[in-house]
Amino acid sequence: MDIAHMNMDGTEIARRDARAGAETVSLAIIGSGGAGAMRAGEILLDVAAKAGFFGLMCRAMGPQIRGGEAAALLRLATAPVSSPDDHFDLLVALDWENFSRFAAELPLAAGSLVLTDPDEGEVPAAISESGARVAALAMKKLARTVPGGRVNVIALAAAATLIGLPVPLVGEVLARQLGRKGDAVLAASAAALALGEEVAAALPPARRLAPPPAAAGARWVISGNQATGLGALKAGIGFVAAYPITPATEVLEWMAPALAKTGGLLVQAEDELAAINMVIGASFAGTPSLTATSGPGLALMSEALGLAVASETPLVVVDVMRGGPSTGIPTKSEQSDLDIAVHGLHGDAPHLVLAPNGIGDCLFTTQWAVALAERLQTPAIVLSDQALGQSRAVIAPPPSPPALPGRLLATAAEADHYQRYAVTASGISPMAVPGMAGTTYVADGLEHTPRGIPSAQASDHHTQLAKRARKLEAFDYGAAWADIEGEDGDEIALLTWGSATGPAREAVRRARREGLMVRLISLRLLLPARPAALAAALAGVRRLLVVEQSHGRQFHKFLRANYDLPAEVAVLSRPGPLPIRPAEILARLVPWE
Amino acid sequence: MSDSQTAPAPLLTAQDFKSDIKPIWCPGCGDYSVLTALAKACAELARPRARIALISGIGCSSRLPAYTNVYGFHGVHGRALALATGVKLARPDLTVIAAGGDGDGLSIGGNHFLHACRRNVDMTYILMDNQVYGMTKGQASPTTAPDWCEGKLTPTGTGIAPVAPLQLALAAGVGFFARGFAGNPNELARLIVAGITHPGFAVIHVLSPCVTFRAEQRGWKQAVHGFDGAPATDPATAMARFAGDDGFTTGILYASATPPFMPERQMTMTAADFDRGFIV
């Protein structure tokens, strides 16, 4: 197909946006592995950031190690965005190889514009049927007319031109990245950019961005996995042991050199069993410690997590969730490890479970989780996921969690009569660290007396169980336990957690803009449950919509087990890997209007 | 906080390294002698109690830490070496000792044994081998002979060849290997001292009889024989020398000069410095 199929309505919308400018534009760049789609997407996000916009880039990848399908899914905006939009305004296809594998992840609307290279074959039926306009751009041929020209640079320039990003800025970002590659490479990319910009002028209009805010303020570009690493570092983590697993590996890749420069250490362990036990050892020795993994790794760690509970050893396990069970869908997101995180330990094992609800919040929540684990001498599981971890966003600088006093240490006054597991009102017992004289003790996973001596007596078991539960229950977690948006009079609330919060946040804002007053509650602290706090947050609410990304309604069941919910509850629960989109949530709210 | 290294340390006796807790072990169990030898070795090394960490897994032998007066961790079955690795890497200033049985270290924890040997972190592993699972009442272990028929789960014997800890450790790249016998606690103490002093991962393989489920091991007294030669310093020589070993040769069998694993740490940045990398 070389004549663009025109949809009049779509063109009209695009023309209007092209004049006034839109608050948000979504575009996808797709190609087979090696075509450079992901790279082009990253450059566009950087360019948007430099131009003063906010944005989000998610990654859709297949299971192939190299090659296979790859899609950069971007949303650029004049204000911070919390989730992908309902559809893409522009789709740039470097080729259509493997397209069918992720077609479902690329919703298009009547106003959307699709750029296709006529030399890469027919436009797939799914695209033609979407009603989107299709325009031909011979990217490969054009690239060949420039010595050293690259297809993805032509695409980059065309896309930037169409959506209203300054092409000179694309040149700057590219030049900085190519800097060391020499003048010939730089000249080739500049020529390809100029050509891409030129040919884009003849293309049908696409939705264009409005000018960026005059004062956007300080902004960061960061991925969720990097934010997790930075949060851990800021919390004082000095030791990490881990075993590589998608999609958690980038947490480790970011932390390894960062720890080495801050006096810490990352060890690649032989497996997750070793990783979690090394972490327990390092923490016992006095160093705040963490590991990062995904569902299969968390499953392997569960016995040792029980040990950390019983021995009261602080540590953090970050689970960057992916589709499960078993190897599942390693490269794609799902919120289906809630069950194992909450219930996966043997015995009565009170512990902390937290979840970041945005990319910047990966920093806040991880930092808070480390502080809580240290203060409460217990393991904390942090449930991030692929959608947060492997996405990059342009955001306002993330806030810091409330400061907490660190680990409660034993003092010299306790020497010679030290009780490691002393029964205290708060449930927290002063912890001695190897090196302190007079307070030697044996940390034990066997039930024990206050001194730490193994005991099978009922009274010791009951006292220590109660103490370990009390220290988590009695603690004042402050306001960070949940994010709450809305007003007192709202009669409808949306209750969610983790990455599902992004689309929920946007749905609530759209609803409120249309006069439907909906309150948003996103739980950051999952365990221990906070029934009194949620009751207060739900005051006056008659109808509740629960939003989560799991097949088994894990979050809804968790809520029913731990909380009193309003009389009318609906659940939007769907497994991964497709993200939940704001319009879907809105559609469930509207009948309640 | 007083630190035992800053105060002039009073000389401690072996008894000072033992706690007042009565062991759960059967009378006559070899593990009593391992406790005695370890306490003696610690006294000899004159290390402050607070600077020693003794890490174990699960099993009769893994009960060892509670019976000492040093810092200890009684963890889960099979993971003592991983936990000890974490302690040592986080706190290079500590003397770290791991201890446990042949089931703990070579079956459920076998993978960690391989990797501890090749990682060569500076710590000492006391592998208390009784060729049986004592704690769970007498099943075959990885070092049990194939024709031992007393185990209730393997009434006709395991039918599979046992693991040879020395050969396994050498193949995995261990830096130091000594074998001792619980019936000779003085020699065992000497071997433990040598292991702790060796820079790197040191395995002390202790023949420690289980008198309850392997009563015939009382006869090990007659079976052991010492090796007095200079230890081999390269694995090929050690492999060749002990190819026909009956498993009862005691002494320092191997000691190489492989440098221990301890990554460099730098303090050139603070956590806050990393913000810069993310600012637009």
Ligand SMILES: Cc1ncc(C[n+]2csc(CCOP(=O)(O)OP(=O)(O)O)c2C)c(N)n1
């Ligand atoms: C995960 C797990 N599986 C099984 C057990 C049961 N168990 C406890 S000790 C042990 C074997 C102990 O044998 P060994 O390590 O040789 O020590 P010994 O008791 O002989 O000193 C087993 C199987 C356990 N505690 N944990």
Ligand code: SF4
């Ligand atoms: S069962 Fe065997 S190994 Fe365990 S304490 Fe008794 S004699 Fe020792």
